[in-house]
Amino acid sequence: DQQVKQNSPSLSVQEGRISILNCDYTNSMFDYFLWYKKYPAEGPTFLISISSIKDKNEDGRFTVFLNKSAKHLSLHIVPSQPGDSAVYFCAASGDSSASKIIFGSGTRLSIRP
C-alpha cells in the first residue's frame, strides 16, 4: 500500500517554462512533506519542504504547494533549466521529528532545449 504516490513516472518540459510535479498521499497523519532531487549515481539531495500548517513554501525558483483537504502537493519550478533534469522524489513524515520518511516512486524530469 503506497502511502505517497507520484503517478507520473516522467515529465518533459521546455527550458524556460514551468515544471509542475505532482504528489498524492493517503495518510492523514503526515504533517511534514519534502521534495528530494536525485542525479544518476548520486544520493538524493534535499530540495524544499513544507509543514502541514502552511499551504505554500517558496525558495528561489522552487515553490511547493500543499492542499491538505485533497491530500495533494505539488512542486513548481520556474523557469526550468537544463540542470533541473533529474528524478524528483516526494516524501512525507508522520511526525514533526521527520525521523522516518516515506518516499514516493519518483518522477523523472527532462528539460529540453
Next chain:
Amino acid sequence: GAGVSQTPSNKVTEKGKYVELRCDPISGHTALYWYRQSLGQGPEFLIYFQGTGAADDSGLPNDRFFAVRPEGSVSTLKIQRTERGDSAVYLCASSPSGDGSEQFFGPGTRLTVL
C-alpha cells in the same frame, strides 16, 4: 566538509552469502538512517539510529537484516543468507539531530545478488 560516504560502491555476491555495507556519516551528525531503493521505486526506510541505539528498526524486512552503530558514528548494515530479491541500492543518510533536520544522503551501495 566531507559528505556521507558509503563503501563499497558496488557489491556483487552469490545467493546465500553474507554481506556488510558500511556508512560513514557527516562528522557530528547524531542521527543515521538506512534506506533501500529498488529499481523504479523511491527509497524505502529500513532503520534509524540516534547515537548508538536503533530508535526505529520497523523497516527491516526480516531477521536476515541487521545494522549496528557501536560508537555512534560509522554504521554497518549486515545481510545474512542473501537472496536475489535483496538486490537494490542501499542508501545511508545522516542528519545533525534527527528532530526534523535535513537528511543528507550518501551515493549508495549497489548490491547485486546472483
